[in-house]
Amino acid sequence: MRIGELGQATGVDIETIRYYEKAGLLPEPARRNNGYRAYGASHLERLAFIRHCRALDISLADVKRLLEFVAHPEVDCGDIDCLIDAQLARVRARLESMRALERQLSALRSRCGARHSAGDCGILHELVAAAHGEACAYHRGVPPEQDKTATSDMASAGRRKA
Amino acid sequence: MRIGELGQATGVDIETIRYYEKAGLLPEPARRNNGYRAYGASHLERLAFIRHCRALDISLADVKRLLEFVAHPEVDCGDIDCLIDAQLARVRARLESMRALERQLSALRSRCGARHSAGDCGILHELVAAAHGEACAYHRGVPPEQDKTATSDMASAGRRKA
DNA sequence: TAACACCCTGTAGTCACTCCAGGGTCAAGC
DNA sequence: GCTTGACCCTGGAGTGACTACAGGGTGTTA
Numbered sequence: 001m002r003i004g005e006l007g008q009a010t011g012v013d014i015e016t017i018r019y020y021e022k023a024g025l026l027p028e029p030a031r032r033n034n035g036y037r038a039y040g041a042s043h044l045e046r047l048a049f050i051r052h053c054r055a056l057d058i059s060l061a062d063v064k065r066l067l068e069f070v071a072h073p074e075v076d077c078g079d080i081d082c083l084i085d086a087q088l089a090r091v092r093a094r095l096e097s098m099r100a101l102e103r104q105l106s107a108l109r110s111r112c113g114a115r116h117s118a119g120d121c122g123i124l125h126e127l128v129a130a131a132h133g134e135a136c137a138y139h140r141g142v143p144p145e146q147d148k149t150a151t152s153d154m155a156s157a158g159r160r161k162a
Numbered sequence: 163m164r165i166g167e168l169g170q171a172t173g174v175d176i177e178t179i180r181y182y183e184k185a186g187l188l189p190e191p192a193r194r195n196n197g198y199r200a201y202g203a204s205h206l207e208r209l210a211f212i213r214h215c216r217a218l219d220i221s222l223a224d225v226k227r228l229l230e231f232v233a234h235p236e237v238d239c240g241d242i243d244c245l246i247d248a249q250l251a252r253v254r255a256r257l258e259s260m261r262a263l264e265r266q267l268s269a270l271r272s273r274c275g276a277r278h279s280a281g282d283c284g285i286l287h288e289l290v291a292a293a294h295g296e297a298c299a300y301h302r303g304v305p306p307e308q309d310k311t312a313t314s315d316m317a318s319a320g321r322r323k324a
Numbered sequence: 325t326a327a328c329a330c331c332c333t334g335t336a337g338t339c340a341c342t343c344c345a346g347g348g349t350c351a352a353g354c
Numbered sequence: 355g356c357t358t359g360a361c362c363c364t365g366g367a368g369t370g371a372c373t374a375c376a377g378g379g380t381g382t383t384a
């Protein structure tokens with residue numbers, strides 16, 4: 001089949017297919033007389049495998065390693081376990097930080113209900129204040145140098161709340 | 163303070179600070195006689211604000227918009243709400259897909275316990291089989307064209323299970 | 325004087341695509 | 355035979371948010 005048909009069959013953009021070929025994930029297919037790529041069932045399977053792995057958020061580098069295991073089934077599979085374990089660990093860590101993110105954003109969102117000017121916006125105040133708090137490592141320690149550009153917008157935005 | 167000190171105070175890499183300047187998020191600081199950047203408290207606050215927003219996974223483009231609200235507090239804040247709402251929606255959608263991902267990966271991981279060859283690895287079989295199932299839209303529909311490169315590794319890896 | 329930490333600019337690389345310009349190929353309709 | 359339009363080709367650039375590096379200058383200490 002042609003590249004468009006392969007794309008249709010797998011739901012993969014043809015630019016992405018060519019990209020996978022260039023990246024060495026899909027073997028170069030045969031060509032027709034007119035130069036068009038001619039794919040077979042093996043390419044379709046391989047592409048589906050790649051997309052399935054990508055749906056599991058496995059990096060292309062790791063997909064490449066998995067494809068080598070597929071090509072060499074006699075090899076010890078310990079590395080596959082490691083790869084999936086690492087992937088799982090990454091996903092779990094990201095999941096945890098996304099949960100925290102969601103909490104923070106929800107809290108932030110609840111700070112602003114009715115419409116008013118940005119100067120009175122609880123969200124903006126919260127963002128400025130939180131950033132201010134995080135930067136306090138500096139304020140507690142090193143004293144500010146000469147700062148002729150001061151009178152910061154941020155500080156005044158923060159103060160307007162009080 | 164110099165760029166290194168600002169970086170230390172905020173925990174931001176100096177390359178990233180320069181990048182924010184080039185991207186128009188941090189105003190160009192004054193320069194010392196030797197050409198070194200000279201930052202003040204306002205820069206520190208602004209940088210802390212940017213990092214706090216980035217920790218909330220807000221894009222630099224949106225951070226830029228928020229910074230404009232900080233600079234113009236008289237503006238109506240409706241857009242801030244929208245921005246945070248959109249951000250929250252994005253985070254929640256990603257959270258949902260990450261949860262699904264975690265479930266899939268856990269299931270996958272449980273397919274392989276003891277050590278053995280890749281050819282007998284449940285993880286690999288599962289990946290191949292799942293990809294095969296997803297590609298079946300093609301197998302059910304269009305019949306395979308001439309494919310002289312067939313006898314796919316994937317198919318044999320899948321079969322070895324049975 | 326040398327070593328070393330720090331700073332400068334400008335450019336290129338990362339990941340996984342996505343888009344585009346400028347061209348060739350092919351089947352259908354006039 | 356000609357045009358239209360869908361499809362294909364290559365090579366290169368752009369995305370976001372950094373990160374790394376080359377090749378140089380500056381400042382302090384030994």
